[in-house]
Amino acid sequence: SAVISQKPSRDICQRGTSLTIQCQVDSQVTMMFWYRQQPGQSLTLIATANQGSEATYESGFVIDKFPISRPNLTFSTLTVSNMSPEDSSIYLCSVGGSSSYEQYFGPGTRLTVT
């Protein structure tokens, strides 16, 4: 499976600021996704990052709050804008596997908003 990295691995941010999380894959992948995992909870899909076009957001998530870029087939960014303590979570990217069904996750970014 692809090697997936995320930057930063963790950060502590002040309320009202923004943080951009990067996801890098060592090979070209068709599908990239962004998930949120709140403390002790399951994974919730934020959006599908589409190469060369706008991301597709799930219900409850909006572009103004979570802008996403996907400039090529190996890289994507997720920005968490105007942060509040409720945004404290682990943010994970995932990529579609070779069969186009399997998904593999990056190591995650642990965000704490104070």
Add this chain to the structure above:
Amino acid sequence: GENVEQHPSTLSVQEGDSAVIKCTYSDSASNYFPWYKQELGKRPQLIIDIRSNVGEKKDQRIAVTLNKTAKHFSLHITETQPEDSAVYFCAASIWNTDKLIFGTGTRLQVFP
């Protein structure tokens, strides 16, 4: 949209015993059902998956069964070991979307 329920939320077993985790899904268009294992502080790891054209799949001590009629699928772990202790998540994906909808997770503890 798709909804995935998972039971139990916690499961404690003695080493060597079997563990079973069950999930139900709501959308009959779902056709792919992976299971992930997440150890504390680590990323979710794909451990086994099944597609809707198959009823059962086995990989060493792990097996997954699927009942499409009842919209149930289950993870079976035999001869459990302490290193199986983790949170396990089931998920469902609707054909042609690639989006995964996750269950709420099961914390499995295996006592030596």
